[in-house]
Amino acid sequence: MQKNPKIAIIGAGASGCFAALQIYEELRGLCDIKIFEKSKEPLAKLKISGGGRCNVTHNLFDPELLSLRYPRGNKELRWAFESFGPNDTINWFKKRGVALKAEADGRIFPTTDSSETIIQCFLEELKLKKIPIHFEQGLVGIYANHTPNQDSNQKTGFRVLWEGGIEENFDIVVVATGSNRKVWSILEKLGHTIITPVPSLFTLTLENTDLMELTGLVIPNSEIKILPKGKPQKGPMLITHWGLSGPCALRLSAWEARTLFEADYKVDLSVNWIGGEKSQTIEEIYLNKKEKTPGDKLIPDPEWKLPVRFWDWILKESKIQPNKRYSDISKSEIRNLSLTLTQTKLRMVAKGVFKEEFVTAGGVSRKDIQFQTMESKQIPGLFFTGEVIDVDGITGGFNFQNAWTTATLAARGIRKTMVT
Structure with missing residues (x-):
């Protein structure tokens, strides 16, 4: 395994923070992970979800039925939910002392009925694993240090440029920025197809x-x-x-x-x-x-x-x-x-x-992504999680489950790329 790879997580939302924690577990801490967030606080969408109660997931445990709750991405997520579904989400939080409950309509919330419970769980885990979040870091560009041959599995490294002229090199980049037109424009320059975003929910x-x-x-x-x-x-x-x-x-x-x-x-x-x-x-x-x-x-x-x-x-x-x-x-x-x-x-x-929550239909084309690993088909070492991809679910905890699932698949995909 490559020694202590440098990994950038772009976006401190639900999928970004979860990806960081799952990557740490997959690589047994033998990595240097940094999270970068353009705003002044993390997990903003988590905070307002479910009227401030945080609708973590849904108790629809059958992967096939669960995948049908996604207008876009249902075919890709059908397999993904076999790998990490609502039961896995519940167990992940349970192991960290967060009890969840299912309501009559199937939505699952923390028993405290407070999103702060989920936020603090993430922040404490990040602190425990010494994973920093760098705030007010607006992304300017992601540049592959060299382009591999199409028929090669050769890994690239990345130069990431931030506002203010700051730049840093990374072995792996995970894009978890949600619905962000500026980031989509950057990814388009890297050769990815962006499905025109339109509002949903x-x-x-x-x-x-x-x-x-x-x-x-x-x-x-x-x-x-x-x-x-x-x-x-x-x-x-x-x-x-x-x-x-x-x-x-x-x-x-x-x-x-x-x-x-x-x-x-x-x-x-x-x-x-x-x-x-x-x-x-x-x-x-x-x-x-x-x-x-x-x-x-x-x-x-x-x-x-x-x-x-x-x-x-x-x-x-x-x-x-x-x-x-x-x-x-x-x-x-x-x-x-x-x-x-x-x-x-x-x-x-x-x-x-719909309240202060929003979901967008559109984003990085699913055809550009290997869904077993969430890695870009065009650029090895570049991964995607959550709503930056053209995947979205209906209301009821389904969009957060997409965040947890794709973050976990990315973490496992990164572990595979690190094995030499």
């Missing part, structure tokens, strides 16, 4: 509608799609004063990130408020009730769990007076009701913001 701003008067209501089993032929996304929907949020809307924003970008976020949407039930089925159910229990009051199916105020809105949209009995409702009103429940049409006019 955002709320949906709607054209003015009285639906938004129901701000704060959650419709637990919704389905939404872009008209005319978008792929439906399911989950709880949160009504806000500007439009739609919650897992259902955020999943649509992730899976349709490029479609929405190309449409300038102006599209027609269709919402099924009862989880994919067909309008014809609902119509038949209510016609049957009209025939068999005409004296009963018109109510929603209890299994739909629709808030009372929302049901009132559904009736108004269907042009049905409240408190009507089945005997008082016409067949055309029942048809209107079934269509409102299953095919409400809304107009999206802009992209909203």
